[in-house]
Amino acid sequence: MEFLAILIAWGAVQLWGSGGAVQRDEWLQRYSGWLKSLPSPALRITLLVLPPALLVALAVEALRDWVFGLPALLMSLAILLYSLGRGDFQIQLRLYLNSWQRGDLAGAYRHGQHFSEELCDSGADNALELHHSVRQAVFYQGFERWFAVVFWFVLLGAGGALAYRILFLAARHRATGCQQEDRNLAAQALFYIEWLPVRLLGFAFALIGHFDDSFAAWRRHSFAGVAGANDEGLGSAEYLDAVGSKAVSVRLPEGQVDGDCFTRTAADQLSAVQQLLSRSLLCWVAVLAVLEIF
Structure with a gap:
C-alpha cells in the first residue's frame, strides 16, 4: 500500500508541482x-508533533481492513501529499x-530567497556567494x-511522514507561530531525524554521480560525529552540498566570480x-520497488 501511495503522490507532484490543495497549514498555526501557554519548549514541541502523528497512524491502521484497504490508502495518500515540500520547486528554480x-x-537573489530563509537573513555579498x-x-x-518524507513514510507510515513535516515546519517556517526557543529545539531534533536519510541520499549521489570524488566526500x-552537528559543523544542507557538489560533473572555474x-x-x-x-529519486523508487517485491 505504501509503495502505491508513493507512486500516486509522485504522479500528482509531476502534475501539480506540489502537494496541491491538501497542503494547508492553518490548523498547525x-x-x-x-500550546504557547505550556511552560517547557520540549513539552510544546512534543505535543505539537506526536499527537497528530499518532492520531493519523491509528486512523490508517483502523481503516486498513475496510473495503480492501482503499480508505487506508486514500488517507495515507492525502497525508503523504500534505507532508511533501511546499511550493513548486521546478518553477522557482526556473525563475x-x-x-x-x-x-x-x-x-x-529575490528568487533564491524562496529556497532558503537563511539567505533571506544573511544575504549574499557577491555572485559566487549567492550561487553557493x-x-x-x-x-x-x-x-x-x-x-526525507518518503523515508519516514516507508519506515513508520503516514504518521512518520506527518511528524517529519510538522517538525520541519516548526523549525524552519516562522509562519507556524512557534516561539524562537521552540524553533531552536525543533531544529536540533530535525538534525537527528534527518541524519540517516541524508546519508542514504548522499550514498545515492555517489552511486549515480561522479563516484570517486563523491564517495570520498561521503565517507569523510x-x-x-552526531552531536548536534558533526565535527566539521556540517548540518543536513551543508552535508548534501559537500557530497552532491562532488557528484555532479560541472565544476566552477577556479577563482572566477563573475563574467559570462x-x-x-x-x-x-x-x-x-x-x-x-531526479536520478536519485528514480534510484530510491527502484530500491523501494525491489523491497516491495521481496
Missing part, C-alpha cells in the same frame, strides 16, 4: 497557538536561473520536500544538481 542568466543578480547559497538550498530543499563527512563563463557554468551546475536529484 492554530494548534501551535494553543532563479532565468534571472541569473540575464545577469539580474537582484532578481536572482542557492546550490546548497536547492540540494536541501530537494531532500526535505521528497526524500558521513560519520564525523562563470554565469554559464554556475547555471549549468544548478541544472546538473536538479538532474542529480
